[in-house]
């Protein structure tokens with residue numbers, strides 16, 4: 001089975017809703033992209049809401065679509081250039097608040113993707129939260145979306 005048909009089969013077996021709910025955590029507006037036909041890396045973005053009264057933390061991410069998946073952020077280095085870096089401690093999702101993973105900021109990074117992300121495909125992703133536990137979502141690939149940021153996926 002090709003990568004794409006595997007993705008489609010996985011997508012067909014699950015809800016296509018873009019919002020996923022687990023306890024107090026709601027994942028909203030998730031999308032993924034990779035850059036070009038020869039992309040080795042991709043990224044996913046989303047808004048994570050916490051309706052509970054205690055902070056939670058996105059600690060790690062897993063997916064089968066790439067050799068590695070990491071939580072990343074951007075920082076401006078001494079030369080004024082934005083660089084990506086791994087954030088091993090993850091991201092706090094404040095009680096009653098939200099944390100956005102967005103272009104140019106925090107994101108889920110796929111490194112060593114097995115195939116470029118195709119428009120409309122679904123990327124399976126497991127999010128590991130300190131309190132909410134594991135949340136499995138299907139992230140739709142949207143290569144056309146423009147909401148700022150810069151071509152940070154040229155890494156590798």
Ligand SMILES: [Cu+2]
Nearest residue numbers: 072084107109
């Ligand atoms: Cu990154």
